Amino acid sequence: MEQEFKYDRPNTVSGIIAKHKELTALRDKYRAEIKKLTVDIDHLDAAIRLFDPNADTYAIKEYVTKHRxxxxxxxxxxxxxxxxxxxxxxxxxxxxxxxxxxxxxxxxxxxxxxxxxxxxxxxxxxxxxxxxxxxxxxxxxxxxxxxxxxxxxxxx
The missing domain is CATH 1.10.10.10 (Winged helix-like DNA-binding domain superfamily/Winged helix DNA-binding domain)
Structure with missing residues (x-):
């Protein structure tokens, strides 16, 4: 037996639910893009190390941890x-x-x-x-x- 909720302002609740879905989708989209960028940066680091095995590509980012x-x-x-x-x-x-x-x-x-x-x-x-x-x-x-x-x- 499902409990049915009655809201004083059903449009407000549905609006908040829609906004939640929108923001969740946006977060997932950016998470996927960040993952792709991380992979691209790692590939560039590997290419740099092909030409200079001693190169420290993370020296520029003094306070940023590698693979954060x-x-x-x-x-x-x-x-x-x-x-x-x-x-x-x-x-x-x-x-x-x-x-x-x-x-x-x-x-x-x-x-x-x-x-x-x-x-x-x-x-x-x-x-x-x-x-x-x-x-x-x-x-x-x-x-x-x-x-x-x-x-x-x-x-x-």
């Missing part, structure tokens, strides 16, 4: 990824998904920097009781073992 993310987006990504995963994941797996989601063609140094950020997010989520460790990898290669993480029951 919106506040809270890493935490949202980590928690959503762990929720949707069918099994526990490592910080490395989450990092590779993060790089792919952002369209980054990342070298090992960039992946390590991103993994440190993902690891810091995981640590914060663990301290907040949102996720928990559940073992470690056995087939990890030279860089392991990695801890396995999952969303804590009741931690949503």
């Amino acid at each position: 993310a919106e506040k809270g987006s890493v935490k949202r990504f980590v928690l959503n990824t762990l929720r949707e995963a069918g099994e526990p994941m490592t910080s490395r797996q989450i990092t590779e998904l993060w790089a792919a989601d952002r369209g980054l063609v990342a070298d090992e140094a960039t992946l390590n920097a991103l993994r440190k950020r993902i690891g810091a997010c995981i640590k914060t989520c663990k301290e907040q009781g949102l996720i928990e460790a559940c073992g470690q990898t056995t087939d990890h290669g030279a860089n392991g073992p990695y801890k396995l993480w999952k969303v804590r029951k009741g931690g949503d």
Whole structure:
């Protein structure tokens, strides 16, 4: 049984709903454009490094962090990824998904920097009781073992 709401001003509510949809679509459009620009900048950086491997293309942006993310987006990504995963994941797996989601063609140094950020997010989520460790990898290669993480029951 659906509850029917009666509004004194139905046009006001429908107008606000329409504006919400409009702004959400606009935000999504700009988010997609920002992602494309980030990919384009990364490709230009790679092209610059082809000619000068020691070039620091980020020196111009003294206070801007390389591959900067919106506040809270890493935490949202980590928690959503762990929720949707069918099994526990490592910080490395989450990092590779993060790089792919952002369209980054990342070298090992960039992946390590991103993994440190993902690891810091995981640590914060663990301290907040949102996720928990559940073992470690056995087939990890030279860089392991990695801890396995999952969303804590009741931690949503």
